[in-house]
Amino acid sequence: MPDKNLTVIVEQCLAPVPGGTGRYADQITAALVATCPPGWRVRTVTAWHRDLSPARIAGADGPHRLPVGHRVLNQLWRRSLPPWIRGAAVQATTPLAPARLANAVVTVHDAVPWTHPETLSPQGVSWHRAMVERAMGTAKAVVVPSRAVADDLAGIFPAAIARVQVVPHGVTPMVPPDDAADRRRRLGLTGRYLLSVATLEPRKGLDVLIAAMAGPVAADVRLAVAGQPGWGGVDLAAGAASVGVSPSRVQALGRLDDDDLAAAMQGAVALVAPSRSEGFGLPVLEAFAAGVPVISSDAPALAELSAGAAVIVPREDPSALAAAIGAVLADPDLVASLRERGLARSREFTWTRAAGALWEIHRRP
Structure with missing residues (x-):
């Protein structure tokens, strides 16, 4: 047959x-x-x-x-x-x-x-x-x-x-390559940084995340965004300048291959997903599988996916997002708990x- x-x-x-x-x-x-x-x-x-x-x-x-x-x-x-x-x-x-x-x-x-x-x-x-x-x-x-x-x-x-x-x-495993540290240096990822994996479009809420970095709580951390420009003319540097954040603290990495993305995730303090709306949230799940703490908006699909494994904050609320970033930066026990819960959640997919x-x-x- x-x-x-x-x-x-x-x-x-x-x-x-x-x-x-x-x-x-x-x-x-x-x-x-x-x-x-x-x-x-x-x-x-x-x-x-x-x-x-x-x-x-x-x-x-x-x-x-x-x-x-x-x-x-x-x-x-x-x-x-x-x-x-x-x-x-x-x-x-x-x-x-x-x-x-x-x-x-x-x-x-x-x-x-x-x-x-x-x-x-x-x-x-x-x-x-x-x-x-x-x-x-x-x-x-x-x-x-x-x-x-x-x-x-x-x-x-x-x-x-x-x-x-x-x-x-x-979930696609994000396994860091042996030269992950060299890759991060090549990408300019030094010091403490937050990572967001998102197409540069208004729906992704990157403007809210940049605004959250303007306050003192997140003043000593940088933001790296992995993703290509999409619709809407999102300009990370201009957005940062408009809210008083030095453009040097916000880095557009462009589209990364899986090895570079795994290296970037490994070095991140947290993955931040501030989206206004999502259908699922693959970067969140990939961060869970990589043992990276996640801070996410309360977009229904992201909250459903996280199921208690991420810090959830209201959409369109830079102050709440800044407080969540500050908590992750300051609390090693919270970081350890988020890693454990994220790894467990990722095994379900x-x-x-x-x-x-x-x-x-x-x-x-």
């Missing part, structure tokens, strides 16, 4: 700013390959790109190029036009999916286009709303990473909520478990 194809759309691996959804596409596809049931194989597709290497996943058949580039593909699929995708089942790792969705499982990472539309571009809001609305009406299942996102979608699409299933992400849940959905009649 010929193998059945599970065709996975891994376009986000090739996005200019792949972010957490790019890591999800890569890691969940690798896990689907590793857990592939007998009689199945995993095939991957992308839009047309000259260089496909970031989307190559060991053991998968592909990536196979579709005949159009990313921008055109976005608009064709929004308008329910071809190209179509072959396969007994389709896994869309973001809402980017063709119109024929009866055999597709679509991952929706958050409900930000409805809950916080001001933090996205108008074009992004319009596209995501259209694609998610279609998936909610026609896909075999819509997978979300947290109960918080499921609850948001239940309020927006009450008639279709039976389609939504929560499948939490896994694996990509293998996430892939197993997806295979169960795909193989269901």
Whole structure:
């Protein structure tokens, strides 16, 4: 009997700013390959790109190029036009999916286009709303990473909520390389610093974090931000100057590979996630797994993920965030407790478990 194809759309691996959804596409596809049931194989597709290497996943058949580039593909699929995708089942790792969705499982990472539309571009809001609305009406299942996102979608699409299933992400171990100290020196990470891993966009709340550094409690600590510029023109240096923080205390690291990121995490006093909204919070989970204390906003998905393993502070409250930073800087017992709780929490999340849940959905009649 010929193998059945599970065709996975891994376009986000090739996005200019792949972010957490790019890591999800890569890691969940690798896990689907590793857990592939007998009689199945995993095939991957992308839009047309000259260089496909970031989307190559060991053991998968592909990536196979579709005949159009990313921008055109976005608009064709929004308008329910071809190209179509072959396969007994389709896994869309973001809402980017063709119109024929009866055999597709679509991952929706958050409900930000409805809950916080001001933090996205108008074009992004319009596209995501259209694609998610279609998936909610026609896909075999819509997978979300947290109960918080499921609850948001239940309020927006009450008639279709039976389609939504929560499948939490896994965690990618951040193992520091042998030359981690040299990497930190090369990156300019010296002394005591906080780390935030975030695309430079308004939704990530980096302005609140920088404002928290303006007071005396956090005056002797620096901030390093790992992530690429996204939408919204976030300028860390200008933001720092506007609230009286020396721009020299705020460092934009850009996008880091996994070894550099592991080295940066290892040396950080804490990882800070001040987001206004999230669907899951992969950097928080990765910090837990690395034994790094976490300070997080009370965005529902982050609070759900942390489950008592992080210091939680109200969103949009620089004073509360500064107090939390001060507590971590001053209290070794708190740091030890956060590390222990974070490590324990991280063990509850694996990509293998996430892939197993997806295979169960795909193989269901």
